[in-house]
Amino acid sequence: MNFDPFxxxxxxxxxxxxxxxxxxxxxxxxxxxxxxSFEAASFRGPVFAHFPIxxxxxxxxxxxxxxxxxxxxxxxxxxxxxxxxxxxxxRMVEDRRAYPAAYPKMRRxxxxxxxxxxKPGAEAANLLF
Numbered sequence: 001m002n003f004d005p006f007x008x009x010x011x012x013x014x015x016x017x018x019x020x021x022x023x024x025x026x027x028x029x030x031x032x033x034x035x036x037s038f039e040a041a042s043f044r045g046p047v048f049a050h051f052p053i054x055x056x057x058x059x060x061x062x063x064x065x066x067x068x069x070x071x072x073x074x075x076x077x078x079x080x081x082x083x084x085x086x087x088x089x090x091r092m093v094e095d096r097r098a099y100p101a102a103y104p105k106m107r108r109x110x111x112x113x114x115x116x117x118x119k120p121g122a123e124a125a126n127l128l129f
Contacts, residue, residue, distance in 0.1 A: 012037050019080045027084070029068050029077025038068055040083045040129075066092060070109060072127070073116040082129040089117045089128060 004010070015037040018026045025040035069084055069092065071077030096110035116124050 008035075015039075016078075019078050022080055024080055024082040027068050027072060027077060027079035029071040031064065031067050031071070036064060036068060038065065038083070069117075070113070072124070073112050079124075079127050081126045083127050084117075084129075086118075086128040089113055093118065 012028065012035050015026050015028050019028060027038040027040070029036055065084075065088070068077055068079075069089060072079045072084075093110045093113050096106040096113070099106040101107070116122060117128055118125075
């Protein structure tokens with residue numbers, strides 16, 4: 001039995017079950033080798049994430065959410081319906097399209113996000129509210 005004093009593993013299993021059942025407003029992925037679960041209603045619910053980036057800086061909750069949105073679009077994460085705000089995804093696309101052509105990765109991310117979430121008939125349009 002693993003030592004899990006805060007019930008984090010149980011929490012992640014619960015989120016995975018809710019996503020599997022199609023309950024709206026949940027997402028989950030692995031970022032920086034750490035399982036991250038998200039509840040769309042607010043950040044009042046637990047968001048478990050830690051990033052040992054240079055000088056032990058932590059990513060902001062907003063950065064974690066954007067990485068989660070990208071992971072779901074790459075099919076590296078999972079989400080249930082009405083989890084992400086349409087306006088946030090639109091802003092992510094706008095931000096990435098604003099990069100100069102010298103940054104093709106950001107431009108590719110913009111197209112991925114647009115095609116996956118925003119394009120008419122997009123396969124993940126139901127994940128937005």
